[in-house]
Amino acid sequence: xxxxxxxxxxxxxxxxxxxxxxxxxxxxxxxxxxxxxxxxxxxxxxxxxxxxxxxxxxxxxxxxxxxxxxxxxxxxxxxxxxxxxxxxxxxxxxxxxxxxxxxxxxxxxxxxxxxxxxxxxxxxxxxxxxxxxxxxxxxxxxxxxxxxxxxxxxxxxxxxxxxxxxxxxxxxxxxxxxxxxxxxxxxxxxxxxxxxxxxxxxxxxxxxxxxxxxxxxxxxxxxxxxxxxxxxxxx
Numbered sequence: 001x002x003x004x005x006x007x008x009x010x011x012x013x014x015x016x017x018x019x020x021x022x023x024x025x026x027x028x029x030x031x032x033x034x035x036x037x038x039x040x041x042x043x044x045x046x047x048x049x050x051x052x053x054x055x056x057x058x059x060x061x062x063x064x065x066x067x068x069x070x071x072x073x074x075x076x077x078x079x080x081x082x083x084x085x086x087x088x089x090x091x092x093x094x095x096x097x098x099x100x101x102x103x104x105x106x107x108x109x110x111x112x113x114x115x116x117x118x119x120x121x122x123x124x125x126x127x128x129x130x131x132x133x134x135x136x137x138x139x140x141x142x143x144x145x146x147x148x149x150x151x152x153x154x155x156x157x158x159x160x161x162x163x164x165x166x167x168x169x170x171x172x173x174x175x176x177x178x179x180x181x182x183x184x185x186x187x188x189x190x191x192x193x194x195x196x197x198x199x200x201x202x203x204x205x206x207x208x209x210x211x212x213x214x215x216x217x218x219x220x221x222x223x224x225x226x227x228x229x230x231x232x233x234x235x
Contacts, residue, residue, distance in 0.1 A: 180206070
């Protein structure tokens, strides 16, 4: 790979609204990644300690550069990644980081456009399964952005909403029953630690009580674990 990788999304909000979501740690945690004990430290390391900003809405995060371009109140957020091989220490995880930014940009877009970056709850699951998760969950496998869907989930949930993102390795759909929430399901790239690849999903909800979220998480975790297969690693 000799060319930079570009990932971008268009958000129906001015740059002055989007920019704080890249600089304020309390706002970043409302779209970046998912909740776990190390999220605040991760945000500090990537966006604050490791981030360098300029006045033209440009943010450099190591090898990744964010730029905002506003046109008539709509902002394109673009991430330009240095070519693979530019930092050999991270080459093994290059594709994972690319897929991660694709997920997180959709979470940013959804969080701003639908919920004005309200507080969220998240569930993240990953690993290699004995089923293709999009098919098993009843999600549209061949989908178009904006297309409505309804799915009787294998988790005993009934979800409906619209398709928001279709990427080569990911699909994102809204979930009316969760606030509305957002469900992203994708493939994990193959690498030395994951030679057969895997699957991942991030389920984001709004307005659920802690008890309701815990019940949802237990149901999804149980289904996921029932299809998990043993990891295969290279010696």
